[in-house]
Amino acid sequence: MEALYGQISEVNYINPIILACFTYLSEGARMQFITKFKKHPHPKPQFLHTFSELILGVYLISKGFFAEYEHKFDSEEPDWSILDDFFNVTAIIENVYLHIADKTGKNIDTQKKAGKIAVGYLVNRYDIKHIRLYENVQDKASGYKDLINQLNVPYVVAVSIDSLYPIDDQDMIDCLMSREESLFKLYPYLSGILKFEVFSGTYRFRFFKNIDTLHNIDIPSGFLELPEIF
Numbered sequence: 001m002e003a004l005y006g007q008i009s010e011v012n013y014i015n016p017i018i019l020a021c022f023t024y025l026s027e028g029a030r031m032q033f034i035t036k037f038k039k040h041p042h043p044k045p046q047f048l049h050t051f052s053e054l055i056l057g058v059y060l061i062s063k064g065f066f067a068e069y070e071h072k073f074d075s076e077e078p079d080w081s082i083l084d085d086f087f088n089v090t091a092i093i094e095n096v097y098l099h100i101a102d103k104t105g106k107n108i109d110t111q112k113k114a115g116k117i118a119v120g121y122l123v124n125r126y127d128i129k130h131i132r133l134y135e136n137v138q139d140k141a142s143g144y145k146d147l148i149n150q151l152n153v154p155y156v157v158a159v160s161i162d163s164l165y166p167i168d169d170q171d172m173i174d175c176l177m178s179r180e181e182s183l184f185k186l187y188p189y190l191s192g193i194l195k196f197e198v199f200s201g202t203y204r205f206r207f208f209k210n211i212d213t214l215h216n217i218d219i220p221s222g223f224l225e226l227p228e229i230f
Contacts, residue, residue: 008034010042014051020226021058029057029069049097052160053079055203056095056196059224067093076147079158082217091154091217093194094144096136098161133159133167134175134183141187154191154217156207161197169195172208184210191217199223 005022009015018037022030033054040046053069057080060067071081071089082091140157148155161167172195176184184190191213196205203224 005030005034008037009047014042016228017226018051018054020228021054023227024058024061025069032069045097048162049095049160052097052196053095055224056080056093056158056160056194058226059196059203059205060093060219062224063220063222065219073147076144078144078147089151089153091156091191091215092144092148092151093156093158094140095158095160096140098133098136098159098167133171137175137183137193138186141183141190145187145189148189148215152215154213154215155189156192156194156217156219157190158194158196161195167195169206172206176208176210184212188212189214191215192219194219196224202226 005019007015008018018033022033025033033050036050037047040050042048057067057069060080060082066083066085067080068083069080070077071083078092079095080093081089082093084090137157137159141155144155159167159172172193174182176182176193183193188210190210192207192209194205194207196203198204204222205219205224206221207219209218
């Protein structure tokens with residue numbers, strides 16, 4: 001695989017992960033990702049966003065979904081579309097890469113260069129509107145409202161959590177279900193949230209289902225298992 005595509009990422013540990021993910025994809029999808037990776041080289045945030053899109057799609061495929069990357073609609077190209085055996089769209093999955101603000105990231109880099117240790121960034125847990133999680137998911141939920149209503153299919157927002165941005169499962173529950181302005185109440189066409197993050201060298205996924213959604217879908221929680229690429 002490496003002989004075929006070469007060094008895609010400047011970071012050595014990421015390149016084997018990308019190549020392992022490619023074993024799940026069609027040649028067309030591989031070239032889409034290679035084009036994006038070369039356009040936004042690591043470590044720019046857009047590279048990591050595209051990388052999280054790749055991890056998301058491979059997880060869906062590994063769980064038996066027929067997933068197509070950037071399926072084209074009239075004016076929209078969601079990250080992943082789930083198709084049936086007749087190539088009809090049966091669900092839309094859109095990805096959010098949740099990372100710390102650029103200013104905070106630069107401050108952390110400055111601290112690290114000074115010899116200090118950066119463990120993470122503590123968000124304000126007492127007001128969900130101050131958590132960027134809420135705003136990012138809300139933007140995705142509202143942005144695809146017309147398309148979802150037109151297609152009448154389930155809609156899931158996947159949230160990729162940066163390792164420096166500590167969003168735990170309780171934060172997700174508070175944001176989605178527990179408050180008066182919870183996202184599941186505001187957006188009943190939102191079928192669920194698929195949270196994923198690096199965990200012990202692999203990727204852990206957990207699906208939070210909207211029990212009052214207009215369109216049901218079940219995505220299993222679990223871990224992404226990738227083959228070793230030599």
